Amino acid sequence: xxxxxxxxxxxxxxxxxxxxxxxxxxxxxxxxxxFFGAWDASLAFVMLGAITVYFVAxxxxxxxxxxxxxxxxxxxxxxxxxxxxILGSTLFGVGWGLGGFCPGPALTSLASGAFPVFVFVAxxxxxxxxxxxxxxxxxTATNWAIVSSGSAQDx
Amino acid sequence: MHNLTPxxxxxxxxxxxxxxxxxxxxxxxxxxxxxxxxxxxxxVKGDTLWRICFLAGLFCGGLALRIVLPSAYDFGIxxxxxxxxxxxxxxxxxTRLGSGCTSGHGVCGVSxxxxxxxxxxxxFIATGALAVYLFNLVMESSR
Numbered sequence: 001x002x003x004x005x006x007x008x009x010x011x012x013x014x015x016x017x018x019x020x021x022x023x024x025x026x027x028x029x030x031x032x033x034x035f036f037g038a039w040d041a042s043l044a045f046v047m048l049g050a051i052t053v054y055f056v057a058x059x060x061x062x063x064x065x066x067x068x069x070x071x072x073x074x075x076x077x078x079x080x081x082x083x084x085x086i087l088g089s090t091l092f093g094v095g096w097g098l099g100g101f102c103p104g105p106a107l108t109s110l111a112s113g114a115f116p117v118f119v120f121v122a123x124x125x126x127x128x129x130x131x132x133x134x135x136x137x138x139x140t141a142t143n144w145a146i147v148s149s150g151s152a153q154d155x
Numbered sequence: 156m157h158n159l160t161p162x163x164x165x166x167x168x169x170x171x172x173x174x175x176x177x178x179x180x181x182x183x184x185x186x187x188x189x190x191x192x193x194x195x196x197x198x199v200k201g202d203t204l205w206r207i208c209f210l211a212g213l214f215c216g217g218l219a220l221r222i223v224l225p226s227a228y229d230f231g232i233x234x235x236x237x238x239x240x241x242x243x244x245x246x247x248x249x250t251r252l253g254s255g256c257t258s259g260h261g262v263c264g265v266s267x268x269x270x271x272x273x274x275x276x277x278x279f280i281a282t283g284a285l286a287v288y289l290f291n292l293v294m295e296s297s298r
Contacts, residue, residue, distance in 0.1 A: 053172025
């Protein structure tokens with residue numbers, strides 16, 4: 001229960017941070033990405049603030065046996081670079097630059113009631129579904145490849 | 156550089172960092188919004204409720220902004236709906252394929268010096284800048 005309350009409170013503070021920092025305003029985001037135009041460096045300060053705090057928190061978590069309200073840390077452990085990571089980040093960046101919204105600010109801005117934000121979030125959700133559908137197809141194809149290569153080895 | 160807001164942006168960033176740190180130290184979770192959302196859209200038993208709580212908090216924070224900081228919703232630029240649909244599809248698909256977005260890779264991963272997140276963040280900032288450059292170029296030439 002306490003852990004869920006902590007999730008809720010974190011989400012709340014996260015939204016306030018996004019709002020204060022300017023991340024909910026596409027003009028600030030697109031201004032930051034406009035390196036060749038009237039560049040607005042503000043978002044670099046957002047990253048500086050967030051990364052500095054989290055850097056310290058991460059050092060701290062390394063010496064904790066477990067999180068304070070849960071049994072285990074659920075942290076990503078992969079360190080390999082693969083094509084999916086690069087291609088996915090490439091596509092995400094293009095979408096971010098086109099619309100000026102990334103997932104957090106878009107979800108937060110739903111609360112503004114502005115129709116274009118709903119359209120963006122619906123498309124974003126559909127894009128996520130599309131990915132799980134495509135990766136489902138990919139998994140089937142991989143299984144087939146394993147089956148066929150397996151039978152080739154048998155032969 | 157007349158639009159620069161270094162102090163509010165820095166303080167906002169600190170709040171984002173504190174929130175993500177609380178998720179890490181209290182719940183042991185990475186505050187990656189695209190991953191949190193995807194886990195709700197495709198639920199796994201026993202790993203969904205905390206995500207819903209986080210997203211509910213995000214939305215309530217969004218509501219609070221309407222009162223304490225209405226200027227947060229001065230979007231300034233609102234792209235036409237077809238562009239926003241294209242952008243949303245790319246953001247949704249791309250963040251799943253690339254396993255993260257600005258929060259999971261850009262804040263949490265970069266702070267952990269994760270090689271995957273450092274590369275992902277460099278990539279999406281670069282392609283985001285390219286998209287803005289090309290979009291402006293097309294807009295100017297069609298004027």
